[in-house]
Amino acid sequence: MASPNKAKPDRAGASDSASKDWRHTALDARPGFLIRRLHQIHVALFVEECAPEGITPVQYSILTALEQIGPSEQIALSRAVGLDRANTADVIGRLVERRFIHRRVSKTxxxxxxxxxxxxxxxxxxxxxxxxxxxxxxxxxxxxPEDRKRFMTFLTLLVETNNDLSRTPVGGAAKKSDDD
Structure with missing residues (x-):
């Protein structure tokens, strides 16, 4: 998530400086199209590499978040992985069925x-x-190899800078449950 000290670009100024006519730009030259395609490609690679386990990238994100932050309320997991609460509950339900996670009512x-x-x-x-x-x-x-770190730096900058614009922003550190 973007640090509060980081300067965010002026959204109004961004439209002035980006007056490029995107409608007449080839699809494969548009950032949104390329980002979506890269996501599709990565999901395909993930599924291929992890096929024996039958796990999705979103399920993997939930499992990894639980490993990193420990027992957590569903809303905290939702915020940690940038997934809406309904989908988070659905994914958790599937992971419970497969016994990868346990779900219980909070003691507090x-x-x-x-x-x-x-x-x-x-x-x-x-x-x-x-x-x-x-x-x-x-x-x-x-x-x-020398460009991979730079790409990840730029990708992180784009995501952190625009996090608040997402329908499901990644919000702060997910909090562990009080009753662990």
């Missing part, structure tokens, strides 16, 4: 549900490690 607030990674989920993450690394490496493989 019966209206809240807490998700927690199970040992089966931890074992899955260990098995996925090599395949996920290969998917990431394959996504960046066309770039010369």
């Amino acid at each position: 607030d019966k209206r809240k549900k807490v998700a927690e990674l199970t040992e089966i989920g931890r074992a899955l993450l260990a098995r996925l490690e090599t395949g996920v690394a290969r998917a990431h490496e394959r996504t960046l493989a066309a770039l010369p």
